[in-house]
Amino acid sequence: MAAMGRTAGKKTRVQRSEEVRDALFQAAAEVVGEYGYIDASITRITQRANLAQGTFYNYFASRQEIFDELLPVLGAKMLAHIRQQASGAKTFLEKEEQSFRAFFSFLKRMPYFLRILNEAEIFAPKAHRQHFHNITGGYMRFLRNARKNGEIANLGDEALEPLVYMLIATRGYLALRYTDENGVVNLPEEAVRMYLQLLAKGLLSREPPVSAGSGPLG
Amino acid sequence: MAAMGRTAGKKTRVQRSEEVRDALFQAAAEVVGEYGYIDASITRITQRANLAQGTFYNYFASRQEIFDELLPVLGAKMLAHIRQQASGAKTFLEKEEQSFRAFFSFLKRMPYFLRILNEAEIFAPKAHRQHFHNITGGYMRFLRNARKNGEIANLGDEALEPLVYMLIATRGYLALRYTDENGVVNLPEEAVRMYLQLLAKGLLSREPPVSAGSGPLG
Amino acid sequence: MAAMGRTAGKKTRVQRSEEVRDALFQAAAEVVGEYGYIDASITRITQRANLAQGTFYNYFASRQEIFDELLPVLGAKMLAHIRQQASGAKTFLEKEEQSFRAFFSFLKRMPYFLRILNEAEIFAPKAHRQHFHNITGGYMRFLRNARKNGEIANLGDEALEPLVYMLIATRGYLALRYTDENGVVNLPEEAVRMYLQLLAKGLLSREPPVSAGSGPLG
């Protein structure tokens, strides 16, 4: 009995501890998503978690520490979501489309992720670098594979890397562009089509041009 | 002669005033470039400009005011630079290349611009929106023109807009990627080629694929 | 017992909190009394209370907030004191005398009250208005009562109101007049007599005048 009680107690204690930590984490994610890192004060975070200020420091050494944890944890969830969504795709383009769409469906489910991701570059640069490393690494592997399979042009790794950045950049900016004031993202189909067409065929028409005007920012 | 003297004297007064304002502006740009908006304190800015703290408030009503001025002013310089660099290009692709390269050569000349631009989204959101509006507007016009001339595929405006975001996003992320710890940007030629190839032909090989592996983030 | 202990512990926590708040309040009252609102900086107040500056903001949202609290709290004490002192009086004139004297004996006990009261008109206008409202309201009721009882002349409320202002004004100015450089008030008996005589009989002699000189400010 006593043993059981102790065991149960210990378990409960660890569990409880994890629950508190999770509550803080979740609160931090929401608060950062709503107010941005800059206004994500310990007060706000602990209030949202229904805890006292001091409790925070039983679980995280500093404000920065929880900031640095946000992106890795949520980024992993994002990757898992995307993988799962894209798992059924066959061809290179199909996979691209599925994972492209999955990124946006993830944002729909976790509206605060976009802000956490964007602002991390400034407020959690280390975490941001790490996240990018993960993302680009995975993407590189995917492209190398497609290259090996002859699905995409035979490009060197030096070309593939900037390409990866382009594709990731694209997702981020489009998300920003199509997020409304309530933080809800709504990607138009045209954008998906355009993205895929760019990948598939580029932009140029097959017809000879008529004449040239001014430049892109001209 | 007396008139000249007076004029000269008055000019000097106004001139000095402008010089001080410019010094503050320049100091702010550098400090924000180095430390980010968040750590760009009035103390730092005025110290760098060799002025007393109070002097700042003779020229700007608040810290936010100078923050809000940074991007518009420097953004205009960027546009001027790009236009000038791309002025000789003839075809759509040439213009894209020139202005693409010009963006990076501008960053070489003004290393602090990138950080000012990136962080403005958070710290000077109004200015950032305006800047984006300018940039995307110009880009749209350019693409419409190319479309009219038959240089690019006949896409609707609903497709053009996401495209613009993709292209701008690309520049920003590549700049980030190829900026070293000293803030110096160094874009490899491979990246330029890749960018242009994507625009010109897309990614797909003309050969039939062998098989498909995992997805892009897989 | 455990319950008692817990209760006691909790009490102590709350108690200490109240002690600190009181210490800040008391310090603020003294500092304002000595230096005036304008020079009652947070630094001075917290130093006098032996607390860190930041502690102030755990108890008051702003400097103005504590300023706004000074008069209501001390004003209530003044009223309590006066009521208590005047409780034994029977006739209208006795009551007037007792409460008149009580005002000054209160100032003896709380030398800083006078300055807090006077300057509140400028630095805590809302509180000052409220205080005046309280005071004049009570005075009006008192006078109406005396009127009903036939103790004083049968005057309309339109006459009573300015009268109330006259009587209150009198107290304030006499306090000012008879406060020395150390902030100690010392009302001469002659002043009390004069005050009561004015109320009782007015100024005029019952003899016919000889002749008239210049005016009051002549």
Add this chain to the structure above:
Amino acid sequence: MAAMGRTAGKKTRVQRSEEVRDALFQAAAEVVGEYGYIDASITRITQRANLAQGTFYNYFASRQEIFDELLPVLGAKMLAHIRQQASGAKTFLEKEEQSFRAFFSFLKRMPYFLRILNEAEIFAPKAHRQHFHNITGGYMRFLRNARKNGEIANLGDEALEPLVYMLIATRGYLALRYTDENGVVNLPEEAVRMYLQLLAKGLLSREPPVSAGSGPLG
């Protein structure tokens, strides 16, 4: 001719100097009247006078200096006005009435005076003391005279002095009471009557009282 010119020039210069000084003084009076001493910044004062900030210090050694000058100068004007208005009165009570009314008619003409007067106690205490000394001195002489003439009761100077304070206090508070939010004073006739009745006969009814209620602030 040259001599005349020089003389004229010199005169003009002195005149001009005085004009500027007056303009600053007038501006200060208005600004203090509108915003209070605390918000009467050099910037505001000089702006209202259409002069540069620095010009102020050619005429006054400090902000405090002009503050200290406000009340003496305007106070003298007030006295002159009252004397003039009350010059025709014959009896003690007539003189009181006339000068009482004159105080309020002066405030009508110079709405900013009341605030300057009231706040001077805090922001120009020396000037305020001096002003009070002047006022009370004149009032004392007036009362002594009336006493000598047998117009008022035969009171000692020790009684007369508090009396003076009561009467002056009365004016100040009634002015405050009957000034509307636009700074316009409007004294009801009832207040004048009450004031004069108090002086003439006091408050008490000639009838025996019925019973006694609570005290004045009870």
Add this chain to the structure above:
DNA sequence: AATGAATGAGGATTCATTCAT
């Protein structure tokens, strides 16, 4: 482990005053 009060460094801003022109 939870609490929440105490701390104090740090930063923006104001404004009287100085001073070179």
Add this chain to the structure above:
DNA sequence: TATGAATGAATCCTCATTCAT
């Protein structure tokens, strides 16, 4: 003498972090 820019001291307030209970 008029100007107005430069100065820097002074002050309120915020908030991450510490620590006693």
